[in-house]
Structures are given as C-alpha cells and as structure tokens.
Amino acid sequence: MPVESSLRARKKERTRRTIRYEAFRLFREQGYTETTVEQIAAAAEVSPSTFFRYFPSKEQLVLADDQDAxxxxxxxxxxxxxxxxxxxxNATEQVYGAMSAADLAFEQERQALLHHVPDLRPAVGLEFQRSIELAAQLLADYTGRGVEDFEVRVAAGAMVxxxxxxVxxxxxxxxxxxxxxDLLQAGLPFEAPNGRP
Structure with a gap:
C-alpha cells in the first residue's frame, strides 16, 4: 500500500475511533437517548456530515462490531x-487475547448498551439476524459446506x-x-444441583 494511502487509512480509522469514543463518553455522562449526533460531532471535532460518512445513524454507531473482520x-x-x-x-481466544484492556472495556460497554438501552432494543433483533448470517458464513467457509446447509444454520443460530x-x-x-x-459442543449437559442429570 502506498504511504499516502496508508496515512489516509490511519487518519480515517483515528477519526472513526474518536467519534465512537466521544459518543460513548457522552452516553455515559448524559444517556444514549439524550445524546444527539450534533453533540457527538462537536465532541469529536468533526461536522455532522462527517459523522454520517462514518456511521449512517447514532444507532449504527453502537451496532458496528469491530471484531467481525x-x-x-x-x-x-x-x-x-x-x-x-x-x-x-480458538479464533475467539485469539481475537480477544489480542485486544487491549481499553478495547475490551469498550466492547463490553457496547454490548451493555445494546442490551440495556430500550431505544436500541428494536435494533437488537436486526443485529441478531445479521450475526446469524455472519456466523453461518464463517461456519460454511470453515467446513466447506453451503451457507444454507441445515446443520450450519442450526449451529450459527445456537452460537448467536x-x-x-x-451478554x-x-x-x-x-x-x-x-x-x-464448550457447553454447546458438549450437547448442553445439564446437571441438577446435587450433581445428578
């Protein structure tokens, strides 16, 4: 990659991260619902139009999962x-093991927002379906099966x-x-509190 393209890519990633981190800071301070795109843009020192070049909406800013790629x-x-x-x-351990403490805390906060902010609940259903499609594609690629394979779809749905x-x-x-x-792979072995199945 040419140096100029590399610098441009790093600058874009820095801007994207700044927008997200400032948004999450404002969500903590004043709440998700009360925070506007204009406030996020001002805190990140970008224009609202720049915000929308990186994220189509405030909701998408929270939904974006940096771990997918x-x-x-x-x-x-x-x-x-x-x-x-x-x-x-093993892939999960590799990805999470490489995350900094700050990035892990950010991901945990993102997940908490998704599942505790009422305004985001409708988006969770869409995210759930998107995650199943991604998991199915990952499993299909890994196993050499089709993405529509019944077992692939069931495993993807179970994982998600x-x-x-x-969460x-x-x-x-x-x-x-x-x-x-591990529980899924073991067939969800349940034991009663006294140790009997």
Whole structure:
C-alpha cells in the first residue's frame, strides 16, 4: 500500500475511533437517548456530515462490531479438521487475547448498551439476524459446506443465541464465550444441583 494511502487509512480509522469514543463518553455522562449526533460531532471535532460518512445513524454507531473482520480472519487461519465450534473458540481466544484492556472495556460497554438501552432494543433483533448470517458464513467457509446447509444454520443460530443469552448478565470475554461454546459442543449437559442429570 502506498504511504499516502496508508496515512489516509490511519487518519480515517483515528477519526472513526474518536467519534465512537466521544459518543460513548457522552452516553455515559448524559444517556444514549439524550445524546444527539450534533453533540457527538462537536465532541469529536468533526461536522455532522462527517459523522454520517462514518456511521449512517447514532444507532449504527453502537451496532458496528469491530471484531467481525478480526473473527473472519482468525477463523480462516484455523487448521481444518477440528470441530467447527473448537475452531470458533480458538479464533475467539485469539481475537480477544489480542485486544487491549481499553478495547475490551469498550466492547463490553457496547454490548451493555445494546442490551440495556430500550431505544436500541428494536435494533437488537436486526443485529441478531445479521450475526446469524455472519456466523453461518464463517461456519460454511470453515467446513466447506453451503451457507444454507441445515446443520450450519442450526449451529450459527445456537452460537448467536448463546451469546445473546449471556451478554445481558455476563461480561463479554474469551473465557465466557469459550464456556458457552464448550457447553454447546458438549450437547448442553445439564446437571441438577446435587450433581445428578
């Protein structure tokens, strides 16, 4: 990549991150609903039109998942032949293990916003479907099956459903995601409190 293009790409990424971090700071200080795009733009020292070049809406600013591209890359690098959920778990550990403490805290805050702000609840359904499609594509690519394959679709729905179920009460990190994937892979073994099935 030419130096000028590389500098431009870094500047764009810096601007995008600044907009997001300033938005989240304002959400913490005054609430998601009370924060306007104009306030976010002013805090990030950009114009509202620049905000909209990076994010189509305030809602999309929260929905944007910076881990998607990293997960696609990490899963593609996993050796073939292992159980697909093991591959996803290993890719998740790789992605979360490489995150800085600040980036992990940001992702946990983003997830909390999605699942605790009433104004964002309608968007969660759309995000749920988008996540299933992404998971199905990841699994299809990894296994060599079609994205419409029944088992691929069921596994994708189970993985995304598991994440949705835990995110409201448990921090998003590689240990908790890994534990959820392990339970799915083991066939959801339930034991009564006294240890009996």
């Amino acid at each position: 990293l997960m696609i890359e990490a899963l593609a690098a996993q050796p073939r032949g292992q159980h697909p959920l093991t591959a996803v778990r 459903g598991a994440m949705l179920a835990i 409201a009460t448990t921090p998003v990190n590689s240990a908790n995601v890994g534990h959820a994937l």
